[in-house]
Amino acid sequence: MQTIVSVRGARRTFGEVVALDGVDLEVGEGELVGLLGPNGAGKTTLLSLIAGLRRPDSGTVRIFGADPRLPATRLRLGTTPQQTGLPPTLKVGEVVDFVAGHYPDPMSREEALARFDLTDLVGRQTGGLSGGQQRRLAVALSLVGRPRLVLLDEPTTGLDVESRRALWQALRDYHADGATILLTSHYLEEVEALAERVVVIGAGRVLVDGALADVLSQVRVRRVSLRTPVPADRLAALPGVTEVETDGESHRLLTTDSDALVTALVRADVPFRALEVSGVSLEEAFLALTGATTTQEVAA
Amino acid sequence: MTTPTASTVPTRIPPLRLVALHTRFNMLETVRIPIAVIGNLLFPSLAMVFFVVPNPAVAGEPAVATAAVGQLALFSVMSAFLFTFGTGVAEDRALPFDAYVRTLAAGAGPRLAGRVLTGLLFALTSLVPLLVLGRLLTEARADAGTLVLGVGAVLGAGLPFLMLGLAIGYRLSSKAAIAVVQLVLFPLAFAGGLFLPPEMFPGWLAGASEWLPSRAGRDLVVETVTGVAAYPLALAVLVGWGVVFTVLALLAYRRDEGRRFH
Numbered sequence: 001m002q003t004i005v006s007v008r009g010a011r012r013t014f015g016e017v018v019a020l021d022g023v024d025l026e027v028g029e030g031e032l033v034g035l036l037g038p039n040g041a042g043k044t045t046l047l048s049l050i051a052g053l054r055r056p057d058s059g060t061v062r063i064f065g066a067d068p069r070l071p072a073t074r075l076r077l078g079t080t081p082q083q084t085g086l087p088p089t090l091k092v093g094e095v096v097d098f099v100a101g102h103y104p105d106p107m108s109r110e111e112a113l114a115r116f117d118l119t120d121l122v123g124r125q126t127g128g129l130s131g132g133q134q135r136r137l138a139v140a141l142s143l144v145g146r147p148r149l150v151l152l153d154e155p156t157t158g159l160d161v162e163s164r165r166a167l168w169q170a171l172r173d174y175h176a177d178g179a180t181i182l183l184t185s186h187y188l189e190e191v192e193a194l195a196e197r198v199v200v201i202g203a204g205r206v207l208v209d210g211a212l213a214d215v216l217s218q219v220r221v222r223r224v225s226l227r228t229p230v231p232a233d234r235l236a237a238l239p240g241v242t243e244v245e246t247d248g249e250s251h252r253l254l255t256t257d258s259d260a261l262v263t264a265l266v267r268a269d270v271p272f273r274a275l276e277v278s279g280v281s282l283e284e285a286f287l288a289l290t291g292a293t294t295t296q297e298v299a300a
Numbered sequence: 301m302t303t304p305t306a307s308t309v310p311t312r313i314p315p316l317r318l319v320a321l322h323t324r325f326n327m328l329e330t331v332r333i334p335i336a337v338i339g340n341l342l343f344p345s346l347a348m349v350f351f352v353v354p355n356p357a358v359a360g361e362p363a364v365a366t367a368a369v370g371q372l373a374l375f376s377v378m379s380a381f382l383f384t385f386g387t388g389v390a391e392d393r394a395l396p397f398d399a400y401v402r403t404l405a406a407g408a409g410p411r412l413a414g415r416v417l418t419g420l421l422f423a424l425t426s427l428v429p430l431l432v433l434g435r436l437l438t439e440a441r442a443d444a445g446t447l448v449l450g451v452g453a454v455l456g457a458g459l460p461f462l463m464l465g466l467a468i469g470y471r472l473s474s475k476a477a478i479a480v481v482q483l484v485l486f487p488l489a490f491a492g493g494l495f496l497p498p499e500m501f502p503g504w505l506a507g508a509s510e511w512l513p514s515r516a517g518r519d520l521v522v523e524t525v526t527g528v529a530a531y532p533l534a535l536a537v538l539v540g541w542g543v544v545f546t547v548l549a550l551l552a553y554r555r556d557e558g559r560r561f562h
Contacts, residue, residue, distance in 0.1 A: 051403040074405040075310040085396025089332035090325075101321040102404040104311045125332075141400075 001028040004149050004180045005050055009059035012045055019045040020056070021204035027182060029148075032175050034195030034212075035184040036219070042204040043184040047151050050182070051079050063149055075103065078147030080138040080155060088127025092118060092137060095126060096144055103145030112144040115170050132163045139167060143174055150174070152183040156190060168193050188219065221280050222258040226251055226265075228272040238264050254280065318406045322414025330384075330418060340383070340422055344376035345429045351495065352438060359438040363526050366442060367497065369434035370450060370521040373427055375494040377458035378514065380423040382465045382481045385415070389469025390477035393556065408553075419462065420455065427451065442525055453524040457517030460538060463545035470552035488514045510534075513541035 005027035012020040020042045027033050035043050048054050049061045052068030066073040086095060093109055100106035113119045116136040126134060139155050155171070156164040171194060175181050185191050191198055191212070198215040200208040208215050221242070228235075232246040240257035255261045258277050265272060352368045353359050359368075392398045401411065431447075434440040442450060464484070468477050489495060491505065492514025498506050509515040516537040519530035 048399075053399060053402055071405045071407040072312055074403060075312065077403065077405070079400065079403045081400035082396040085400060087329055087395070087397055090328055094325075094328060098321060098325045099404065102313060102318070102406055104313060 001030070003027070003065070004029050004031075004063060005182065006062040006065075007046070007050065007059070008061075010046070010049055010056040010061055011058045012042075012049065012054070012056050018204050020049070022059070023201070023204070023206055025199060025206065025209075027180060029180055030175075030178050032181045032194055032196050033183070034191035034198045035182060035201060036188070036191055036198060036215075037184075037201035037207075039186075041201045043201055044153055046201065047079075047153055047182070047184060051077065051151055075145075076148040078142040078145055078150045080142045080152055082138070082153070086126035086129075086134055086137065089125055091122070092124055092126060092129070093122040095137070096141065099141045100144045103147075106145045107143070112140050115143065115173070116140040117166065132159050135159055136163065136167060139170070148179055150179055150181045150183075152181065154184055154186060157186065164190070165193075188216075192216065218256055221254050221256055223276075223278050223280050224253045224255055224258055224261055225274070225276040225278070226253075226272040227274045228270060230270050230272075234270075313405065315410060318410035319413045319417070322406065322410050323417045324414075326414050326418035327421070330388075330422065340376075340380055340426050341429055343379065344372050344426060345433055347375070347495065348372055348430060348433050349437075353433075362439045362441050363528070364497075365434070365438040365440035366526050367522045367528070369430065369438070369440045370454070370525045371494045371497070371518055373430055373450070373454045374457055374514070374517055374521050375489050376426045376430055377423040377454050378461045378489065378494075378517075379485055380426050381419055381458050381462040382468070382485050384419040384422060385462055385465025386468040386481040387474060387477045389415070389466060390472055390474040393470070394474050416462070423455065423458065424451070427454070446525055450521065450525040453521045457521055457538060460513045460517070460542040460545050463542060463549045467545055467548035467552045470549065470556045488512060491515070493518050511537060513538055516541075 003026055005025065007023055007025040010020050010023045011018075023042070023046060025046070035046070037043050049056055050063060050068060052063075052070070052074055055061075055069060061068060063073060064076060068074060068077070090098075092113070096109050096112050100109070100112070106112075107115075109122070110119070113122060116139060118133065118136055118140060121129065121133060121137075126137065129137065135156065135158065139152065142150050142152060152171075156167055159167065168190070171181065171183075181194075183190075183194065195212055198208070198210065198212050199206055200215060200219065208218055227249045228251065229249055232244050232251060235241065235251055235253060236244045238253070238255070239260040240255040241253050241261065242256065243254040245252040253261065262275070262277070265275075348369070352365070352372070358364050465481070468480050468484075472480060491509045492512050493501070493509060494514060498509060498515065498518075501509065510531055510533065516530070516534040519534045520538065522528055523530045523534075
């Protein structure tokens with residue numbers, strides 16, 4: 001399998017802020033990789049390095065074995081503008097033609113629009129489209145040049161469930177032709193629906209990189225709440241515990257394996273009451289993976 | 301349908317086709333905002349109708365009238381360049397679409413060339429009503445050869461302002477760019493003798509203005525269309541400012557790449 005994306009030791013800072021702190025990532029031909037992580041984790045910065053928008057302070061970034069900052073390397077790359085970023089006075093067909101003109105063998109205007117159910121809007125100015133239509137056009141632009149590598153930064157943010165599913169199907173169809181796709185998302189559901197491999201980024205580093213099922217089991221953190229006189233450090237030693245929050249006798253534990261934790265509690269004969277097991281948000285799960293302790297500061 | 305694999309190296313798009321593509325894109329964007337086009341066409345012509353036509357000492361004398369048309373033509377080009385490249389670039393930079401366009405397989409060359417060609421075309425169209433009014437309502441006269449040379453001189457004298465526009469556009473936010481362009485354009489145009497000829501200036505201003513790019517450009521344009529020789533240092537002053545503004549534009553462009561992120 002040919003390597004399409006190769007990032008080695010990439011570090012990028014913006015003034016005092018370290019956006020990427022030594023990232024390694026290899027993506028092979030035909031993979032569909034989901035990039036997960038809280039806001040500010042460095043996902044967008046990583047995509048901008050791969051898209052050739054900026055260079056890393058140190059480390060190397062290659063796509064198709066070449067520097068993405070060279071325009072010729074980007075002939076096989078497709079990306080999306082951000083949702084609000086379409087030139088408002090241009091018509092849908094004009095924007096599609098403009099982007100298609102950069103590629104040697106693009107889709108026809110008709111094919112690109114039909115894939116995303118935009119055919120009827122060809123003569124409309126993009127400023128007059130609904131948010132969902134703009135989003136679909138943005139993704140259509142990423143595919144119009146028949147790229148072999150597609151980068152999608154939160155492709156379905158702000159879409160309703162139905163349009164989101166339609167867009168996922170269009171992406172699956174394109175991937176089925178053999179394209180490599182790298183997408184970021186806030187939504188676990190989206191990554192579950194599309195990705196075969198998941199990379200979790202936090203605080204500028206790759207925290208987890210593995211097959212979808214393996215990563216999901218790690219991200220599916222659960223919260224176990226209980227009241228017990230046992231000291232917090234003993235609770236922290238229980239299976240899978242990544243975080244302990246203590247308020248007197250009340251404890252809230254985050255664990256990657258709530259079943260094993262409860263079993264261990266009972267086996268160790270720990271006296272407890274008011275036991276509750278509940279799910280946590282994706283953000284909390286990410287924080288648990290980053291090893292952040294009791295901070296409640298969660299990026300929105 | 302043939303599906304290219306990742307190992308087939310795609311053919312590059314010919315650079316001229318990319319330049320045409322970006323020019324078309326820039327033109328469409330500009331034309332769809334009519335006020336930008338109308339304002340650009342109208343202001344120099346209005347200046348002609350209000351300041352030159354009613355004044356028989358100017359409009360009635362072929363050499364003076366021809367110089368006046370040349371001055372206003374330079375003002376027109378200067379204004380088109382400063383606005384297209386100053387506020388235009390600053391506004392585009394604020395749009396996420398600009399970052400997207402930079403991921404397409406065109407280098408900075410075609411993007412900049414498209415912008416410059418658009419600016420030149422708009423500058424040229426702004427000259428048309430001015431030249432027509434000058435011919436019909438004043439005694440300004442030039443034969444075809446002089447006219448072509450004159451248009452060339454006006455565009456050439458405008459180049460430093462194109463670079464100044466780029467420096468402003470890549471350095472400042474769009475709001476700041478509008479203010480700075482206006483702050484730069486009108487004083488430079490006035491002190492450069494583009495509204496009133498320098499012969500009407502007080503002595504100190506007439507001397508000081510010889511160091512301005514607008515005055516140097518104005519005198520070179522007037523020399524081309526009327527034969528009245530420019531002051532000896534005019535070309536050196538114009539080229540000098542051209543170099544300074546080009547360096548500023550390059551610095552601003554480089555700084556821009558490093559600053560933007562989200």
